Amino acid sequence: MKVSIRRLTNGEGLPLPAYASEGAAGLDLYAALPAGQKLVLEPGARDLIPTGIQIALPEGYEAQLRPRSGLAVEYGVTVLNAPGTIDSDYRGEVKALLINHGGQPFEITRGMRIAQLVVAPVVRAILEEVADLDETARGAGGFGSTGLHGGGEE
Numbered sequence: 001m002k003v004s005i006r007r008l009t010n011g012e013g014l015p016l017p018a019y020a021s022e023g024a025a026g027l028d029l030y031a032a033l034p035a036g037q038k039l040v041l042e043p044g045a046r047d048l049i050p051t052g053i054q055i056a057l058p059e060g061y062e063a064q065l066r067p068r069s070g071l072a073v074e075y076g077v078t079v080l081n082a083p084g085t086i087d088s089d090y091r092g093e094v095k096a097l098l099i100n101h102g103g104q105p106f107e108i109t110r111g112m113r114i115a116q117l118v119v120a121p122v123v124r125a126i127l128e129e130v131a132d133l134d135e136t137a138r139g140a141g142g143f144g145s146t147g148l149h150g151g152g153e154e
């Protein structure tokens with residue numbers, strides 16, 4: 001599926017987001033910080049990182065801005081609002097809200113691959129207000145109601 005992408009001034013010279021392997025689900029996004037600038041995420045801190053691109057998704061699609069597991073496992077760095085939602089009518093710069101859950105400061109520089117973008121179809125619901133919902137075996141049970149182990153008998 002074709003998705004229009006536009007490079008912003010801060011994205012000039014950076015590669016366009018790309019799939020890192022043949023079967024990759026996500027397009028890796030690059031940090032479009034000014035050249036030479038180091039953005040340090042202190043433990044517990046968050047920051048909005050520019051990616052230097054704008055996209056126009058076809059109607060009926062969204063893009064999910066997801067963490068890279070390598071950054072999470074190595075440094076505790078993830079996307080705070082994961083998955084970030086890029087609406088099909090959004091025309092601003094795609095930005096990644098990163099947070100450092102690790103114990104060490106994390107340094108971000110221009111050109112680092114900081115997150116990934118997964119394009120996905122969206123189902124739009126037509127809400128119909130009703131007086132009662134149909135009954136199910138689960139009912140209102142949730143939040144761990146089926147237990148932690150085995151088939152729920154424990």
Ligand SMILES: O=c1ccn([C@H]2C[C@H](O)[C@@H](COP(=O)(O)OP(=O)(O)OP(=O)(O)O)O2)c(=O)[nH]1
Binds near residue numbers: 087090
């Ligand atoms: O990680 C993200 C999440 C969102 N956005 C952009 C695209 C999205 O279409 C827009 C709005 O996002 P969202 O709906 O999650 O934020 P909101 O707090 O509901 O803001 P709004 O009132 O603008 O919808 O912000 C990003 O660039 N990165």
Ligand SMILES: [Mg+2]
């Ligand atoms: Mg919104």
